Amino acid sequence: MKKQEAIVVEEGVIELEKEETQEIQESEPESVKSEDVKSEDVNTIPGVGAATAEKLISSGYDTLLSISVTSPRELVQVAGVTDATARKMIQYAREKLDLGFESGEDVLKKRETIEKIYSGSKALDNLLGGGFETRAITEAYASYGSGKTQIGHALATNCLKQFPDSTVVYIDTESTFRPERIISIAKNIDLDPDDALKRIKVARAFNSDHQVILAEKVEELIKNGLNVKLVVVDSLTAHFRAEFVGRGTLADRQQKINKHLHTLMKLAELYNLAVYVTNQVMSKPDVFFGDPTEAIGGHIVAHASTYRMYLRRGKKGSRVAKLVDSPNLPEGEAIFNITETGIKDV
Ligand code: GTP
Numbered sequence: 001m002k003k004q005e006a007i008v009v010e011e012g013v014i015e016l017e018k019e020e021t022q023e024i025q026e027s028e029p030e031s032v033k034s035e036d037v038k039s040e041d042v043n044t045i046p047g048v049g050a051a052t053a054e055k056l057i058s059s060g061y062d063t064l065l066s067i068s069v070t071s072p073r074e075l076v077q078v079a080g081v082t083d084a085t086a087r088k089m090i091q092y093a094r095e096k097l098d099l100g101f102e103s104g105e106d107v108l109k110k111r112e113t114i115e116k117i118y119s120g121s122k123a124l125d126n127l128l129g130g131g132f133e134t135r136a137i138t139e140a141y142a143s144y145g146s147g148k149t150q151i152g153h154a155l156a157t158n159c160l161k162q163f164p165d166s167t168v169v170y171i172d173t174e175s176t177f178r179p180e181r182i183i184s185i186a187k188n189i190d191l192d193p194d195d196a197l198k199r200i201k202v203a204r205a206f207n208s209d210h211q212v213i214l215a216e217k218v219e220e221l222i223k224n225g226l227n228v229k230l231v232v233v234d235s236l237t238a239h240f241r242a243e244f245v246g247r248g249t250l251a252d253r254q255q256k257i258n259k260h261l262h263t264l265m266k267l268a269e270l271y272n273l274a275v276y277v278t279n280q281v282m283s284k285p286d287v288f289f290g291d292p293t294e295a296i297g298g299h300i301v302a303h304a305s306t307y308r309m310y311l312r313r314g315k316k317g318s319r320v321a322k323l324v325d326s327p328n329l330p331e332g333e334a335i336f337n338i339t340e341t342g343i344k345d346v
């Protein structure tokens with residue numbers, strides 16, 4: 001139900017065969033490019049038979065893109081379908097192409113349902129506007145030992161405390177998930193450690209393909225009744241970085257990361273959950289002024305993350321988070337400490 005509310009933007013098209021759409025999307029070949037989808041034959045639209053397709057094509061409606069941007073009335077005229085069918089067709093094409101338009105009012109309503117997960121440090125939460133938002137991807141990028149993983153543990157534990165019936169999914173690509181850490185953080189916030197560990201679903205991702213599949217599986221967990229409020233992917237990019245070496249494979253890598261991020265964003269949007277991803281940095285030997293480091297994954301990750309913070313070591317063992325890119329918050333910095341019992345204000 002939640003899913004339909006989130007996707008269906010027009011009244012009267014609620015009954016588009018969700019299952020059918022889903023099936024078709026899932027059976028898509030791995031490397032479908034958006035261009036391919038745009039020019040996809042109108043024959044693939046559920047419920048469109050050969051005769052209707054013929055009429056559409058002869059009237060110039062030969063791609064999903066052309067269908068997605070037309071009006072129901074127009075389709076009724078050229079293809080002789082009912083108004084309801086025309087709407088379903090348009091809706092289907094828009095979903096396939098990710099062209100969901102919403103009114104500003106709808107967006108505002110959605111934003112009112114956003115929840116914020118605490119890190120344990122008020123300063124860090126405030127930097128992000130009060131906490132790590134649901135319906136968003138928050139990315140922390142930094143070099144090793146900066147606290148990316150520690151933040152993941154703290155968020156996971158706090159999330160379980162804040163949402164008593166919730167589940168956290170932790171996709172661990174570097175084998176750095178530590179139950180002991182969850183236990184010590186939980187004890188500190190009066191959360192039963194056994195309960196906390198039970199409600200964290202940890203999955204080791206052995207390679208990037210596995211990681212992608214695990215993210216896709218989260219939807220199943222939710223459909224099976226788990227109230228997933230947070231998905232941690234630590235690290236988002238390490239496998240990709242290790243597996244795709246050299247310029248020639250860079251485009252493939254970016255395309256795969258892009259798809260993975262899209263899966264995560266969709267989860268965040270549809271199920272009102274928070275996504276926290278970590279990212280390494282690489283050094284840019286050609287930069288002489290400013291920070292000579294850059295996040296892995298480049299523009300793709302930068303673009304997909306709703307909030308990005310850059311972490312670095314501060315004075316006296318503290319850590320500094322800098323908000324780098326945010327749709328609605330000023331850039332700023334927060335200082336916090338990593339402690340045995342989690343992330344704390346200085
Ligand atoms: P990579 O995954 O290697 O890229 O690093 P990361 O950014 O994930 O770093 P991580 O979150 O693992 O932070 C590790 C750092 O946290 C260590 O260098 C310690 O300084 C600090 N740390 C970890 N556990 C504790 C603890 O129990 N007490 C204190 N005071 N610091 C800790």
Ligand code: MG
Pocket residue numbers: 148149150176234
């Ligand atoms: Mg780490």
